[in-house]
Amino acid sequence: MTPQTAPLSAQQSILMPGGHNMRTLIGVIAIMAFLAGLALLFSRATLRLSGDWNTQLSRSMTVQVSLSPLAAENNFDTQMRVAADSLRGIIGDKAKISIVDQSASQALIKPWIGNLELPESLTLPGLISIEMAEDGSLPSINRLESQLQQAGIVASIDDHSRWANQIQDTARNFVLSGIALLALLLMAAIGVNLFATRASMAAQRSIISVLAQVGATDSFIAKLFIGQAARRSAIGAGIGLLMLILVWSLLSFSLISEAMFWSSLNPIFADIMWISGLWIAFILFCSLAAGVATKRALIQDRKRA
Known part of the structure; x- marks a missing residue:
């Protein structure tokens, strides 16, 4: 059985698990996902709150x-x-x-x-x-x-039209700031995974050399690191976003602003869908970063050889 045709479970066990470094990376990704989700929820809450205020002012x-x-x-x-x-x-x-x-x-x-x-x-x-x-x-x-x-x-x-326009402008600025922070955190997650993948390849150079000798292609090796990054980001982002849901739920119970936090089922379902999309985005971006880092590293190693 060649490496390309090995079962997925066997492919996953080829690379070293990472130990303490892996747990550290998962913790970093969890913090980034928590902050990114917080920016997302505050942006959506700002839109809800300004919409409610403008509805009241319009009447x-x-x-x-x-x-x-x-x-x-x-x-x-x-x-x-x-x-x-x-x-x-x-x-x-x-x-x-x-x-x-x-x-x-x-x-x-x-x-x-x-x-x-x-x-x-x-x-x-x-x-x-x-x-x-x-x-x-x-x-x-x-x-x-x-x-x-x-x-x-x-x-x-x-x-109250002038006041309503000011509320809309303020809400728009808050939302744009939240989107900028969200994009910055996603870029930081990409950078972390680029660095982590390069470090992992350097630490497992002997394994990569053996795989190349037995006929493993660059795509096969890249898939190993992509899968590792996907599992790492899925666990880390999942932990961070679950913590965010817990914190946001506690704030919804303790604070009075119904429009800002969760006071009915509609915003809960909508926000959780957005959070799920953010979780998928973290997995995709981190996996893409790992794939790009692996491909570039393998090409550079081949040129040096």
């Missing part, structure tokens, strides 16, 4: 009502009630319209003014929050402002 508006100075006395409730009733008449029953009281309005500007006391003559604008139902759609800002003006109410309306 909400804030109306800033300019009040007369008399509102600082006993006229605040009256003017805000008139503005809220006018909005209900325009929008209808498919929206929740809430008046933000003065204390809450002052709390909103506190981060900018600190503990500074505002003059009594300064009247803060009144705020009205509009939350549309899921089956409703927000009317145009121009229509609302024009009809409020006809009712004698001076107001400016924010549909």
Whole structure:
């Protein structure tokens, strides 16, 4: 039986197992896979979170009502009630319209003014929050402002589109950073396997020489090291990604942000599919690196001979 026709189990036992060095390499690959999976899950969680925020913002508006100075006395409730009733008449029953009281309005500007006391003559604008139902759609800002003006109410309306765009840009930057980190870790895994394969070939040069003498081709020898790298990466990446799933599950139970972590079956199944794809990617890239390193080393040895 020639080496090319030997059973797979026999081929796998031709190379030395590697001992402590093999366990070290598996540990390194496990750490890389854990970090790569973490970047992947955070990128997907960022997309989910920004999507939920944008959905909420797309169904909400804030109306800033300019009040007369008399509102600082006993006229605040009256003017805000008139503005809220006018909005209900325009929008209808498919929206929740809430008046933000003065204390809450002052709390909103506190981060900018600190503990500074505002003059009594300064009247803060009144705020009205509009939350549309899921089956409703927000009317145009121009229509609302024009009809409020006809009712004698001076107001400016924010549909939160600028904030939504900022959230989208921030989420996009986070995702791009996660993809860059993921690609960097995959490249590092390739580099580790290139180095490990070259070191393994140097340590087992006598075995390679014997295989060549009995008729083993370069492809056969390369398959041995490719199989070794595939098993090494499968075990290492599997350990790292299983640890990641455990950590992410614990975070999902302990943290409040439902959109960020796992709160239902849909994101769990989708994320595990992505993690499985990452595991396969580690195996393929590490195996490819081992094959390239083996082929180049054998060609160089033949040229020197």
